[in-house]
Amino acid sequence: MYDLTVRHHVLRLLRSGLSVSEASRQSGVSRSTIREWRDRRVPDSPMTGTCPRCADPPHAPSPAPAYAYLLGLYLGDGCLSRVGDPAKDVWSLRIICADAWPGLIRECVDAQRAVRPTNKVRVVPKQGCREVNSYSKHWPHLLPQHGPGMKHQRTIALHGWQREIVSAQPGWFVRGLIHSDGYRGDNHVRRALPGGVRCYSYPRYLFKNESADILGLCGEALDLLGVAWRHNKRNEISVARREAVELLDLFVGPKY
Structure with a gap:
């Protein structure tokens, strides 16, 4: 099994005009393996172009x-x-x-x-x-x-190509986060006032995660959407302002 750097080197040799035999002599890779890489006959293998991150050159996944x-x-x-x-x-x-x-x-x-x-x-x-x-x-x-x-016990950071996708599609990214580890519901409040007890409720979004890095990524995506948010708790993001909830409803909405 050869790593991707070897495969990319061999394919560059072929693109330069070398024959399979000459590429084999220069790289030490067998001719049969080089032909398989050239013809991409190996199914679902990291040596083929089936994965956009394994392609030469690598590119972002789609859609x-x-x-x-x-x-x-x-x-x-x-x-x-x-x-x-x-x-x-x-x-x-x-x-x-x-x-x-x-x-x-x-x-x-x-x-x-x-x-x-x-x-x-x-x-x-x-x-x-x-x-x-x-x-x-x-x-x-x-x-x-x-x-x-x-x-939450290790650093979570997006690669450059991932950041480009999230920057272009922040609504879908936030939708995935909230669908997996958040919710939209009603917050019920009971307050004792001089004139008596007042009860009311309002809709809000919550996203809870133990990773400060993932919470930060959620906050960055919400900023891109123009959605106001705050840390409700150490491990929780809250979107509760009426206009912010209405805006986030365009991208997420209640789970269904």
């Missing part, structure tokens, strides 16, 4: 709205885990969706299919929820925030 939404889902409450034989380097993207929101489950399935159209998406029943998962060698390339330990 951008689906990727921004999926990134939000993953950062909010998703995980990557290796499955099967470690030598095969296959990963599962798993996102848990409550049974109470079938529309969210459908959106999660659609986003995974859009970003990795050649991979099967499974909906696995669990108690009170569904696990939406998809296997691919490329998930760590597409979601490079993966790493050992819990998200």
Whole structure:
């Protein structure tokens, strides 16, 4: 198994006009492997162009709205885990969706299919929820925030190409974050006033996450949308002003 730098070097040799045999002599890679790379006959492999981040040159995944939404889902409450034989380097993207929101489950399935159209998406029943998962060698390339330990115990920062997508699609990114780890509901208030007890309620959004970095990314995306927000608690963002809630409703709305 060769790493991507070797493959890119060999392909550059071929583009320069060298034959397969000459590229093999200069690189030490077998001629059969070079022909496979040239013809891209290896299915769903990091050596092929099936993953935009493994292409030569690498480019951003598409469609951008689906990727921004999926990134939000993953950062909010998703995980990557290796499955099967470690030598095969296959990963599962798993996102848990409550049974109470079938529309969210459908959106999660659609986003995974859009970003990795050649991979099967499974909906696995669990108690009170569904696990939406998809296997691919490329998930760590597409979601490079993966790493050992819990998200809040390590630095979470977007790569430049991810920032470009989120900057262009902040509404889809925030929608993914709130669909996975937030909600829109009514805040009920009971206050004792000189004239008696007053009870009232108002709609608001909350996004809760233990990672200060992910909270920061949510706040940055809300700023791009022009949505006023504040830290309601150490690990929680609140959007409660009436005009801010109305604006965020255009991009998120209640879970369904």
